[in-house]
Amino acid sequence: MFVEIVRLFLVVLFTAAGFWIGRAVGPATATVDGIAGMLGCLVGYVLGGFLGRSLSRAVGVVERRIERLPPPAVLAGLLGGTAGAVVGATLAVPALVLVDPRIALPLGGLVVWITAYAGFRIAVHQSEALFGALGLSTRPLVRATPYAEGDGFLIDTSAIMDAQLVALTRSGIFRNDFLVPRFVLDELQGFCDARDDPRSRRAKRGLEGLDAVRRESLCRVLVLDDEVPEIRDVDAKLVALAKRLQIRLLTTDANLARNAEVQGVPTVNLRRLAADLAPEIVAGQPLRVALVKDGRQRGQGVGYLDDGSMVVVNEGADLVGAGEIDFVATSIVPTAAGRIVFARTHTADAEAQTMFDPPKSDPEITDPAVTRQY
Numbered sequence: 001m002f003v004e005i006v007r008l009f010l011v012v013l014f015t016a017a018g019f020w021i022g023r024a025v026g027p028a029t030a031t032v033d034g035i036a037g038m039l040g041c042l043v044g045y046v047l048g049g050f051l052g053r054s055l056s057r058a059v060g061v062v063e064r065r066i067e068r069l070p071p072p073a074v075l076a077g078l079l080g081g082t083a084g085a086v087v088g089a090t091l092a093v094p095a096l097v098l099v100d101p102r103i104a105l106p107l108g109g110l111v112v113w114i115t116a117y118a119g120f121r122i123a124v125h126q127s128e129a130l131f132g133a134l135g136l137s138t139r140p141l142v143r144a145t146p147y148a149e150g151d152g153f154l155i156d157t158s159a160i161m162d163a164q165l166v167a168l169t170r171s172g173i174f175r176n177d178f179l180v181p182r183f184v185l186d187e188l189q190g191f192c193d194a195r196d197d198p199r200s201r202r203a204k205r206g207l208e209g210l211d212a213v214r215r216e217s218l219c220r221v222l223v224l225d226d227e228v229p230e231i232r233d234v235d236a237k238l239v240a241l242a243k244r245l246q247i248r249l250l251t252t253d254a255n256l257a258r259n260a261e262v263q264g265v266p267t268v269n270l271r272r273l274a275a276d277l278a279p280e281i282v283a284g285q286p287l288r289v290a291l292v293k294d295g296r297q298r299g300q301g302v303g304y305l306d307d308g309s310m311v312v313v314n315e316g317a318d319l320v321g322a323g324e325i326d327f328v329a330t331s332i333v334p335t336a337a338g339r340i341v342f343a344r345t346h347t348a349d350a351e352a353q354t355m356f357d358p359p360k361s362d363p364e365i366t367d368p369a370v371t372r373q374y
Contacts, residue, residue, distance in 0.1 A: 002056050002117070007048030009110040014044030016102040055114065059121050076127035077120045084119020088112035152177030152222075153250035154242045157187050157234070159270045161199075161206035162252050162308050168273065169217045177220045178213065178250070181241060183227065187234055198292045239263055252308065254335075271308045287311065287327045287343055291320045311341045319345075 018040020092108030099107070155178050159165060168174060191203035214221040226245075228237045235256050242249045242265045249260050252271040260267045281287075289311050291301035301316025311327070319325055327343035 002059075003049065003052030005113060006052030006055060006110065007045060009106050009113065010048030010051065011041055011044040013103060013106040013110065014040035014047070016040070016100070016106065018043075020100055020103060055117075059117065073124045073127040077124040080123020081116045081120035083123075085112050085116035087119070088115030091115070152179055152220075153248050153268065154179045154181070154238065154245065155184070156238050156249065156251045156253065156256065157184050157191075157203075157206075158252040158256075159250045160184070160188060160210055161191075161202045162270055163205065163209070163306055164270060164273075164308055165206075166209040166212055168270070169213050169219055172218075173273075174217075174219055177222055178210075179222050179224050179245075179247065180210070181224045181226060181238070183234060183237060185223065235259070239265055281309075281329055281332055281339075281341055283329055283331055285329045287329055287341070288324050289327065289343075290324045291316055291322070294320060305341070309339050309341055311343055313343050313345065316345065 015037050018036040018038070021040070022036025088111045089108070092104070092111045095104040095107050095111075098104075153174075153176060160180070188203050188207060191199050192207065194200040210221060213219055224241075226241055228240045231237050231240055235253070238249060238251075238256070239260045242260065243263060249257070249265055249267045250270055251257055251260075251267060252269060254269065257267040257269050287305070289303040289305060291303040291311075291313060293302050294300065294317050295302045295312050297314075299315050299317050301313045301318075301320050303311045303313070305311060313319070313327055316327075326346055328346060329341050329343050331342045333340045333342070
């Protein structure tokens with residue numbers, strides 16, 4: 001349509017120019033005027049198609065980058081098109097005064113059309129910058145249009161339940177928005193309603209931490225009512241929504257992060273980030289942690305440090321639920337989800353030490369040759 005309109009204006013313009021040139025150059029006869037007008041029409045038709053396609057390709061560079069037009073962009077485009085039309089009309093006024101009206105009118109219409117179209121496209125592309133310059137926001141609390149990459153994070157249940165979210169946010173590492181889908185809050189509420197479940201306590205602490213982030217930090221917590229009704233699984237909903245909003249996913253679930261990255265969704269693993277920033281733990285360092293569940297191996301007890309690191313205690317199954325107990329780290333294993341700390345109790349450490357310490361009451365220990373054997 002754009003090409004045809006440009007061609008129409010040029011046909012009218014060159015036809016009028018042909019008549020004007022024919023009368024100015026040759027004798028004022030109907031035959032000469034008709035031939036001149038026909039030649040002008042043909043030239044306008046050819047040049048109109050060329051010019052229209054060239055302008056369409058030039059403007060299409062911007063158009064192809066815009067997949068959806070949010071309401072702020074539409075409003076900015078209308079204002080930009082109006083401003084462009086006004087500028088075009090202003091530029092066409094001298095032509096109406098200095099040139100024959102039969103040529104000036106189609107020329108002025110062409111200029112107004114081009115400037116209005118260009119103003120619309122430029123305003124749509126720069127809508128957020130224009131609204132920002134006016135001190136207005138283009139982001140409502142509920143929105144289903146693409147965000148820029150730096151706008152924030154789509155946050156999942158595991159990240160909300162992680163204790164490091166509040167600490168890292170207060171430190172100033174995160175300064176973007178946290179976008180929480182409504183179905184994630186519903187899942188958290190289901191965890192909170194469970195009785196005598198460690199996950200219930202973590203979910204309640206996560207909701208409290210999210211509220212603290214909203215009140216105390218520079219990050220905004222925005223609740224999204226966006227839904228993906230064709231998908232039932234919460235993790236799959238998150239990946240699909242992140243793809244649609246073109247935004248990063250914040251999680252501590254290594255499998256979810258791997259699945260999202262395969263589908264082209266950039267992710268940030270909160271636990272891995274916390275592990276990279278957490279103080280280093282070395283073998284022999286004392287730890288104080290509460291064991292909350294049994295481990296995979298028989299007799300193991302599992303607890304968690306404040307940074308989310310898993311602590312595995314051999315022969316610690318009897319200490320599950322006994323509150324915070326002092327342990328000693330024996331080894332640290334880094335993983336994709338953070339780190340796993342293996343530990344043992346002070347009693348086991350003392351027994352192990354006794355196995356290697358010679359009895360002080362043995363008189364033979366005073367012999368240096370015997371001491372060197374240990």
